[in-house]
Amino acid sequence: MFRSLVAAAASAFGAPAMAGAQGLRAPLIDMSGVWSELQPPAQQPAVPLGNGEAPALQFMPYPEGTGALMEKLVSQHGAKAFTRATFPVEKWNGAVPTDPEALAFLPAHRISALIKARRITSRQITDIYLERLKRLNPQLNCVVTLMETSARAEADAMDAELKAGKDRGPLHGVPYGIKDLFATKGVPTSWGSPDFKDQVFDYDAEIVTRLRNGGAVLLAKLSTGLYAQNDWWYGGRTNNPWNLNIGASGSSAGPGSATAAGCVAFAIGTETQGSIVSPSIRNGISALRPTYGRVSRHGGMVLSWSQDRVGPMCRTAEDCAMVFNVLHGVDPKDSSTVTTPFNFDRNIKLASLRIGVDAAAPKELVDQLKALGMAPREISARPTVGxxxxxxxxxxxxxxxxxxxxxxxxxxxxxxxxxxxxxxxxxxxxxxxxxxxxxxxxxxxxxxxxxxxxxxxxxxxxxxWEFVQNQRRRLLLVQAWGNFMKDLDGFIAAPQADVAPNAQTGHPCAVLPYKFDVPTFGGGGPGGAANATTPAPTYKAQPICAVITGNLYNDDIILSVAHQFQKATDFHSRRPTIG
Structure with a gap:
């Protein structure tokens, strides 16, 4: 019976050759004329593919699809839904620090305020960071390529523009570093691999272009673990500045280490499944892993078209918001991108938000947010799909x-x-x-x-077929999470509890330090905690981080919540002693 069905199907679709090849009865109907007309043209050689070309299939994190999301945004906001909000930088008040280290550890939004007020120049702060990168890198191993000459030229240009009355926005003159898997024209992009350490592109990644257009000054290509995994690259291990006896985690190891060490004002990392969250937690900094599709990946090394994301790694949540406000939005070169509203609120009312709290959520963070007005909602385990x-x-x-x-x-x-x-x-x-x-x-x-x-x-x-079935189950997971989150703006659970499922569903999360204590990171050898032969090192105290997970496209809300916590605490302002 099976053979008969296959033969009938082959006949219907004009495939007698296939039927014969499988030992099946050839169709009785003479379709030779039709078959000759349906023959495809002679096979052409396969088009060579590199790392970046995307497949025709596109992941959509919104459970009802991107079209439904766009209709919803238009009905709620009109055309303003697709207009980038301005990000006003609060003015600097008081004396300017004279100690270079104090300047280096200022949040990026405070450096921006000083530059705009002409209290420091972009060149001054650029020179401070370049000196720190050169002096501290032997211990941190976070720099792949130091862009010293071009950084000073960019800083001088930004100072000249500001003097002439041209202000590019909140990032004007602010120095930063970028993970070494983004194309930077004429500068090596190694992907952490000895095989690609001399790889040079003749174009810039989209985020490099957006940051340059916004006035940011690129200081260095910062280390990524080999092909974006862990904190080991061809130059060795990148280290945590708080505890140099352990790696910075990965794969955004360099951005995490350099930001925590006060070697850049902010950095750009990427994540497929934990590579922003994990190094931010390990190095005690603030970060945003955005909703999938909000930032262009064009010009970045691809691991997963359906999971890769780009986000800011900073000293404060407000810094993350300032940088993200420049990065986000549609890029025709990355078909996954969408533009949705982003409105960071420095004075958001926590009592107005629907914040879930898991039993494993850090008590210190929850208690402080409750004192600031949050009315937590108890939540249960998040949905899974077998x-x-x-x-x-x-x-x-x-x-x-x-x-x-x-x-x-x-x-x-x-x-x-x-x-x-x-x-x-x-x-x-x-x-x-x-x-x-x-x-x-x-x-x-x-x-x-x-x-x-x-x-x-x-x-x-x-x-x-297994890959397709997996993607079908993934949509079920997306829908289950959509139902779970329908009455929540976000939630707080154990720091890394939801990294893996959110990598599949596309939800955003904000990382923030919530206390200062001795960490429990596990083993410190090449195999990390999984290496049972390596005893756990003795650690010094450092900022300990939590994670706030947001509903889809609530990146602004979770950063605003984190900002309320940081206004009332100082864990994010602690500095490591290196050397």
Whole structure:
């Protein structure tokens, strides 16, 4: 019966050759003339693909779809929904710090105020940061490329413009650093890999362009873990400035370390699944992992078209809002992007918000917010969907780095058509293919055998139907979270409790320090906490961070809540002693 059905289907769609090849009965109807007309043109050579070309399928985090979101925004706000809000910088009052270190650790919005008031110049603060980057980098290992000459030229240009009456906005003259997986014209972009350490693009990533147009001064390309994983890159491990005996976490290791060390006014990181949140927590800084689709990824290294996000890593929530106000919005070069309202409120009324609180939420943060007016709502466990496998993400990894795997396979003499099959039902995210013979392996050095990355290989043998089924279940998860969040503006849970599901659903979160204490980060060796052979180091006290998760596109609300907490506390203003 099965063969009959297949034969009938083959006949209906004009595929007698396929039927014969499968040992099935050929169709009785003579369709040779039709078949000849339906023959596709001669196959052309496959168009070569690099890392960046996006697939036709596009992830949409809004449960009802992007079209429904746009209609909702227009009905609520009209055309103003797509107009970027202004971000006024509050004026500087009082004396200006004379100590370079005190200036270096000022929040970015205060540096902006000083520059606008002509109390300091962009060149002065740029020189302070360049000196710190050069002096402290031997201990931090956070700099890949120091852009000293161009930074001073940009700073001088911003000072000249301001003197001539041209003000580009809140970031005018403010120095920053960027994760070394974004294209910067004429400057190497290494992706943390020895294979790409000399890679140079002839264009700038979209966020580099937006920040330059906004007047920000680029100081350095900051380290990313190898291909955006952990805090190890070809130059070694990037370190936490509070506790140099442990890594900065990753993969936005350099942005986290440099910001915490007062080496930049702010930095730009990226996240696929934890790479903004984790290093921000590890280094005790404030950050925003935005709602998926709010910031262009154009010109950035791709791991996952459906999960990659770009966000600011700063000293305060207000800094994050100031930077994000410049970054967000539609970019035709990144079809995932949307423009939705962003209105940071320095005086938001916490009593007016619907903030959920999980039983595992940090008590100190919750108590302080309650004292400031928050009326918490008790929440239960977040929704899950059975059958979600890591194979979906691994397939995107494999597709994004196919060009590299193909190249390496030729170098190693590997036949990619003979990869080992999976055992059982485990996705390759849990059971990667064995390391091929001849490729170095060293459990004590994460960079050993860096040429062979299981994340880029395992997804090659994931069945297509399995990938599609995973995405169908992912939509069910998105819808379940939409229902869970429908009566919430945001919620507070354990610091990293929801990083993985939110990577799938696209929800935003804000990271903020909520106390000062000795951290419990686990092991400090190359394998981190998972390396049972490495004893946990002894730590010094540092800022301990919490996470506020927002409803979709509530990036402004969660930053405004974090700002209320920071106005009443000083954990975000503590400085590490380095050396």
């Amino acid at each position: 059958g979600m496998q890591g194979g979906g993400l691994n397939v995107e990894y494999a597709a994004a780095f196919d060009f590299f795997v193909q190249r390496k396979a030729k170098e190693f003499g590997l036949d990619l058509n003979k990869l080992p099959e999976r055992t059982g039902n485990a996705p390759f995210g849990n059971t990667p293919p064995a390391r091929p013979a001849g490729i170095a392996a060293d459990a004590t050095n994460p960079m050993a055998g860096a040429d062979w990355n299981p994340r880029f290989v395992g997804g090659r043998v994931t069945p297509g």
